[in-house]
Amino acid sequence: QxxxxxxxxxxxxxxxxxxxxxxxxxxxxxxxxxxxxxxxxxxxxxxxxxxxxxxxxxxxxxxxxARGHCGGIYPYLLNLFLAGRLDPTALVGATLSLEEVPAALARGATATSAGKTIVRVSDH
Structure with missing residues (x-):
């Protein structure tokens, strides 16, 4: 289905x-x-x-x-994060609430933050 x-x-x-x-x-x-x-x-x-x-x-x-993954590199990255050798917060360019998503999508290519965008669906 x-x-x-x-x-x-x-x-x-x-x-x-x-x-x-x-x-x-x-x-x-x-x-x-x-x-x-x-x-x-x-x-x-x-x-x-x-x-x-x-x-x-x-x-x-x-x-x-589009390549949405790193070809099996996730376990290696997780070990780097856990060892403190790589800061995952440096990969995050923006954090948005779900309510902010439509405006962010409307801005499209004019957005200025580089990196991953995290969308918080709930504060629970």
């Missing part, structure tokens, strides 16, 4: 496929492409995802692959 609700995709300018199951989600995204839409794929899986090029061409949409 597709792990997302199709109604949430209507009129989206940007889709981010990070479900870990692009074989299931990309066909749904393809059904809801709008002209000039972009889809950023960060999921990695050992299952091939078939892509129908027709909706992408018809809507002049873009499919963008």
């Amino acid at each position: 597709t792990p997302l609700r199709e109604t949430s995709l209507l009129d989206a300018e940007v889709h981010v496929e990070a479900s870990g199951n692009p074989a299931a989600t990309l066909p749904v995204i393809e059904r809801h492409l709008r002209p000039g839409a972009r889809c950023l794929v960060v999921s990695r899986t050992d299952l091939a995802a078939l892509i129908d090029s027709n909706p992408w061409v018809s809507h002049a949409a873009r499919l963008i692959g």
